[in-house]
Amino acid sequence: MLRILFFVLLILVLGGGFAWLADRPGDLTVTFAGMRYEVTLMVAATAIVAVIAAVMLVWWLLKSIISSPYALRRHFRARKRDRGYQSLSTGLIAAGAGDAEAAHRMTKQAGKLLNVDQEPLIKLLEAQTAMLEGRTGDARTMFEAMLDDPETRLLGLRGLYLEAQHAGARDAAQHYADEASKLAPHVEWASSAVLGRLSAEGDWDEALKLLDARKAGQQVDKNAAKKERAALLTAKAIATFDSDPAAAKTAALEANKLAPDLVPAAVIAARALFRQDDLRKGSKILETAWKNSPHPDIAEAYIHARPGDSAFDRLKRARHLFALRSNNPEASLALAHAALDAGEYAQARENAEAVLRMAPRESAYLLLADIEEAQTGDQGRVRQWLSRAVKAPRDPAWTADGFVSEKWAPVSPVTGRLNAFEWKVPVEQLAPVIDVEDEVRGPEPEAPKLPAVIEQEPEKRAEPQPAKDAKDNVIVTPVSQGEPKPDRSTAKPAGDKADGDKADGEEANMLVVDDPGVAPEEKTESKQARFRLF
Template sequence: MFRILFYLVVVFVLGLGFAWLAERPGDLAITFSGYRYEVSLMVAAVGIVAIVATVMILWWLIRSIWTSPYTVARYFRVRRRDRGYQALSTGMIAAGAGDGGLARRMSQQAAKLISADQEPLIHLLDAQAALLDGDRQAARDRFTAMLDDPEMRLLGLRGLYLEAERLGERDAARHYAERAVEAAPQLEWAVNAALEGKTGEGEWDGALKLLDSRKATGKDERESVASRRAVLLTAKAMDVLDADPQTARTAALEAHKLRPDFVPAALTAARALFRQNELRKGSKVLETVWKKEPHPEIADVYIHARPGDSTHDRLARAKKLQSLKRNNVESALIVGRAALDAGEFQLARESCEAAARLGPRESVYLLMADIEEAETGDQGRVRQWLAKALRAPRDPAWVADGYVAERWAPISPVTGKLDAFEWRMPMERLAQVVESEEDFSPAPSIPAPKEEPETAEAETVVIEAETVKPEPAAKPQEPEKPSEPSPETAKTPPQPPEPPANPAPVNGQKAAPGEAEEPVKPPIPDDPGVEPDDKDASTSGRFRLF
C-alpha cells in the first residue's frame, strides 16, 4: 500500500516539474570538445529522465543475470520445503485419525524433504506413528531424544509421562511431571500429576508449595487454585489435629476462609477450636457453613460441642440450628434425634414427619422406627418403618469415582484424584432389584416343597396332606393361614392350627406337599409382617412381605 502511494507521489512530482518547465521556455547550451550543443530546456529534461531510466533497467538486467543461480536454487528449495510441510501436515492428520501406515509414510517423506533440525514436529510425527504401529520402545526413544531440544523438551516429558502412566510406573510418571512443573509451572497436567503424587504420600506442605508456584492468570484458574489449596489445608489440619491443634486451627481457618461452604474445613476448624476451649468461635464457624450447606456432621459436632451438656441442652442447640435453616430435612432430622435422646417423643415424631414431607429417605424412616420402639415398643409398627426405609431413597454420602465413604478424604481411593469426594446421593444399589424379586417369593415362615421327606413323620404328613380335601377359602369359619399377629395379640404366642384345618389353596390350586401340617413359626426380624392397618389381611390368609 505504501509503495503504491510512493509511486503515485513520484509521478505527481514529475508531472508538476514538467509542467513548470513547459511554462518557462529556455535553451540549454553545452560546449564539449570544441562543439557547442544547444537544446531546449524541456528536451534536456526528458533526455536526463530517459538516461536515468535506461541505467536502472540495465542495472536490473545485470543483477538478475548475476543472481540467477541463487534464485533458481531458492525456487527449488522453497518448492521442496512446501512439499515437506504438506507431507508433514498430511501425516499429522493421519496420526490423529489413527492411520498408522499413512502416518509412517508421510513421516519418512517429510524427513527426506525437511531437515529434522529445522522442523521438530517431524520427531512428534515419528513418535505418533510408532505408537500407532505398537512400537512403544521406539516412541519412548523419540520422546527421550526430544529432551535435548529446549523447544521440544516439554513435549518429550509429556510423552514419557503418558507412557509411564500406561505402564503403571507411578514413580517415573511423577518424576517426569515434576520436571515439567519446574520448567513450566502453568502446565495443568504436570501440576495435577505432581499434586497426586505428593498427596498420595501425605506431603501436604510440598503440595502446597507446588500449588503456590503455579501462576494463575484467569478468574477460573484462580478459583480452581484457591479451591485445591483449601482442600490441601484441610487435609493438613486433619492430619495434625491430634498432635498440633494450633497448626490445625490455623490451616483449617484459612481453608474455611478460601471456601466458606466447604464442610470438612469447617468441621476441622471447629474441632480444633473446641479443643482450645473456644466454644463461641467454633460454633460461629459451624453456624456459618450450616446456613450455606446443611450437613449432618456439622449438626452432630455442633450439638456435642460441650461434652457435659444434658440431653435437653443438646436439644436446645439443635433447635437453634433449625432456626438458622428452616424447611430443611437435616434441620428436622437433627431436632428429631435430639428430642428422642431427651425423651420428647411427641416433638421427635413431629420433626420426623416434617422431614418425611420435605424429603423422604432412609434415615427418616429409620429414625421413625427408633421413635416407635422407644415410645410404644410396637414391633409391628417398627418393622413397617424398617420396610419403608428399605425401599426409600438412599441418604447422601461422600462419593468419589463410584466409591461411597463414611468420611471425607482429600483424595479418591480409586484414582488418587484431589478433591474428588462430593456430598450427594449415591447410585441406587442392586439390593433394590433383589427386594423387588423378594416380593414374589414365598413367605419366609412357609418352607419350600420337598420332593422326598427325610423322616417317617414327614411321610405321614405328606399322606395326610394329600388325603384331606381342602375347603374353599371364602368361608369365614375357616382357620386363618399363619400370619403375623395383630398389635392386640402381639404379646401372646401363636397357637398351632388343628391337623384337619389346612390352609386354603390360592386360586384353586392344590396344596403343595410338606405345607399342610407345618407348625407356625415366628416371623424373622427382617420380615415386617402384616401391616396393622390392613384389616383384610387377617381374613384373606395372604402374606405381605413389605
Template sequence: MTRILFFILAVLALGFGFGWLADRPGSLSILWQGQLIEMSLMVAASIVLLIVAVFMLGWWFIRTVWTSPHSVRRYFRARTRDRGYQALSTGLIAAGAGNAALARKMSARARGLLRADQEPLILVLDAQAAVIEGRHDEARQLFQQMTEDPETRELGLRGLYVEADRLAAHEAARQYAETAAEAAPYLPWAAKATLEHRCRAGHWDDAIRLLDQQRVAHVLNRAEADRLKAVLLTAKAEDHLEGQPSAARDNALQALKLAKDLVPAAIVAAKAYLREDNLRRASNVLEQVWKLNPHPEIARTYLRARSGDSAVDRLKRAERLEALRTNNTESLLIVAEAALDAQEFEKARAKAEAAARMESRERVYLLLADIEEAETGDQGRIRHWMAQALKAGRDPAWVADGHVSDKWLPVSPVTGRLDAFEWKVPFDQLEGPVEESSLGAAALALETLPPVKTTEIEVEAQKPTPVVEATTVLKEVEPAPARTTAKQAGDRTAAAPAKEPEPFFGHAPDDPGVRKDERRSEAEQKSRMKLF
C-alpha cells in the same frame, strides 16, 4: 501496502514537478567542447528522467544475471522443502489416524527431502509411528532424543510420561511430570499429574506452591484455583490438628475464606478452637457454614462441642441450629435425634414426621423406629417403620468415582483426582422404580401406621386401619396424630364394619406383633369340644 503508498506519492511528486515547470517556461543552454546546445526546461527534465530509468533498468539486468545461479538453487531448494513438508504433513495425519505403514513411508520420504537436524517434526513422526507399531523401546529413545532439543523438550517429556504411565512405572512418571511442571507450569497435564502425586504423598505445601504457579500462568481460572487451594489447606489442617492446633486453625480459616461452604474446613476449624477451649468461636464457625450448607457432620460437631452437656442442653443447641435454617430436613432430624436422647418423645415424633413429609429417606424412618421402640415398644409399629426404611431412598454419603467413604478425603482413592468427594446419594444405592412422590409415600406411611397399643383400657376388638393400596390417589389431609388414645381406639372400633378386617402384619398367632383375637380363640375351643 507501504509500497503502494510510496508509488502513489512518487507519481504525485512527478506530476507536481512537471506542472510547476509547465507554468514557468524557460530555456536551457549548454556549451560543451565548443558546441552550444539549447533546449527548453521541459525537454531537459524529460531527458534526465529517461537517463535515470535506463540506468535503473541496466542495474536490474546486471544484478539478475549475477545472482541467477543462487536464485535457481533457491528455487529448487524451496520446491524440495515444500515436497518434504507435504510428506511430513501427510505422515502426521496418517499417524493420527493409526495408519502406521503410511506414516513410516512418509517419514522416510520426509527424511530424504528435509534435514532431520533442522526439522524436529521428523522425530515426532517417527516416534508416533513407533508407538502405533508397538515398538515402545524405539519410541522411548526418540522421546529421550527430543528432550535434548529445547524446541521439543516438552513434547519429549510428555511422551516419556505417557510411556511410564503405560508401564505402571509411577515413580518415573512422577519425575517426568515434575520436570515438565517445574520448567513449564502452564502445561495442564504436567501440573495435574504433579499435583496429584504430591497430594497422594501428603506434600501439601509443594502442592499449594504448584497451584499458585498454575494460577499465575492462567492454567486455572480464579474460582477453580480458589476451590482447589481451599481443599489443599483443609487437608493440611487435618494433618496438623493433633500436633499443631493453632496452625490447623489458621489453615482451616484461610480455606473458609476461599470456599465459604466447605464443610470439612469448618469442622477442622471448630475442632481446633475446641482444643484451645474457645467454644464461642467454634460455634460461630459452625453456625456460619450451617447457614450456607446444612450438613449432619456440622450438626454432630456443634451438639458435641461441650463434653459435659446434658441431653437437654444438646436439645437446646439443636433448636438453635433449626432456628438458623428453618424448613430444612437436616434441621428437623437433628432436633428429633436430640429430643429422643432427652426423652421428649412427643417433640421427637413431631419433628421426625415433619422430616418424613418433607423428604422420604432411610434415616428418617429409622429414627421413627427408634422413637417407637423407646416410647411404646410396639413391635408392629417398629416393623412398619423398618419396612418403610427399606423402600425409601438411601441417605447421602461422601462419594468419589463410585467409592463411598465414611469421611471426607482431599483426593479420590480410585483416580487420585483432587476435590473428587461429593455429598450425594451413591449411585449403587439409589432406590428402585418410583411409583409415587416422596411426599405421597410419607403420607401413606403415616396413614397406614398401626395404632399404638393402649394399657389404660382394654379394648377387645382393636384392629389396625386396612392398608391403602399404593395406586390410591392421596388426598390433601392434615398430618395424622402421632399417638392414639384409648378413647379414640374405642370409637374407631365401634364405627368399624361388621366384616372382620385383615391384620396389618401377617395373621395371628404367627406374627408376634399382632394381638391374638380372643373371640376367634373361643370359637376354636368350642369347635374342638364338639369333636370330642
C-alpha cells in the same frame, strides 16, 4: 502500500516539474569536442529522465540474471517445505484419528521433505505412529530422545508419563511428573499428579508451595485459587488437629476465611476453637456455614460442641439449628437424632417423617427403625422400616470423579484434581423415589406367615383339616362354607392394603390364631440400637 504511495508521489513531482519547465521556455547549449549542441530546456530534461530510467532498467535486468539461481533454489526449497508441512499436518491428523497406515506413510514422506533436527513435530509424529502400531519400546526410545532437546523436553516427559501409566508403573510415572513439575509448575497434568502424591503422603507444606508456584506461572481465576488453597489448608488442619492444635487452628481459620462455603473448613475451624473453650466463636462459624449449606457434619459438630453436655442440652442446640433452617431435610434429621438420644420419641418420629415427605432417603428409614426399636420394641415394624430402607434413595456422600468416600479429601484419588469432592447423591446409587403416601403413619406389623396351600381341582379337593406349622407355631383352622367369614382384622392389621386385597382363594376361608406358645411377658427388651445397611 508505501511503494504505491511513493510511485504516485514521484509521478506528481515529475509532472509538476515538466509543467513548470513548459511555462518557462529556454535553451541549453553544450560544447563538446569542438562541437556545439543547442537544445531546448524541455528536451534536455526529458533526455536526462530517460537516461536515468534506462540505467535503472539495465541494473534490474542484470541483478535478476545474477540472482536467478538463488531465487530458483529458494523457490524449490519453499515448495518442498510446504509439501513437508502438508505431510506433517496430514500425518498428525491421521495419528489423532487412529489411522496407523496413513500416519506411517506421512511420517516417511515428512522425514524426506523436512529436516528432522529442525522440526520437533516430526519426532512427535514418529512417536505417535509407533504407539499406534504397538511398538511401545520404539515410542519410549523416541520420547527419551526428546529429553535432550530443551524445546521437546516437556513433550518427552509427557509421553513417558502416559506410557508409564499405561504400563502400570506408578513410580516411574510419578518420577516423570515430578521432573515435569520442576520444569513447568504451571502444567496441569504434572502439578495434579504431584499434588496427589503429596496429599497421599500428607506433605501439605510442599503441596502449598507447589500450588503457589503453579499460580505464579499462569493466569488463574482468583476465586478458584482461593478455594484450592483453602482445601489444602483444611487438609493440613485435619491432619495436625491432634498433634499440633495451634497450627491446626491457624490453618483452619485461614481456610474458612478463604472459602466460607467449604464445609470441612468450617467444621475443623469450629472444632479447633471448641478445643480451646471458645464456644461462642466456633458456634458462630458453624451457624454461618449451616445457613449457607446445611450439612450433617456441621450439625454433628454443633450439637456435640461441649463433650459434657447432657442429651437434653444437645437437643436444645439441635432445636436452635432447626430454627435456622426449618424446612430442610438435614435440619429435621439432626433434630430427630438428638430427640431420639434424649428419649423424646414423638418429636424424633415427627421429624423423621418430615424427612420422608421432603426428601426420602435411607437414613430416615433407618432412623425410624431406631425409634421403633427404642419406643415399642416391635420387631415386625422394625423389619418393615429396614426393608424400606433397602429400597430407598441413598443419602448424599462425598463424591469425586465417580469415587465415593465417607470422608472429605482435598484431591480426587482418581484424577488428582484439587478440590474435586462434592456433597451429592452418588450417580451409581441413585434409586427411584419411593411413594411416601400413607407411610408417615408408620408400617403395620407383619402378619404371621401362613403355611403353603396346594390348590387342587374343585372336584378333587380334600376336606380342609386343622394344621399347625411347627416352625412358625401358627394354627390354621378352616372355616366351613355355611359360617360367616371372620373379620379380616383378626388375621391382618388394619391399614395393610397389600394383604387386605387378597379376599379370594383358600386364604379367605382361613382363620389365623395367635401362637399360644409366646407369652406377652417375653417381649424383647427395647434398646436404642442404630441400624445401618452399609
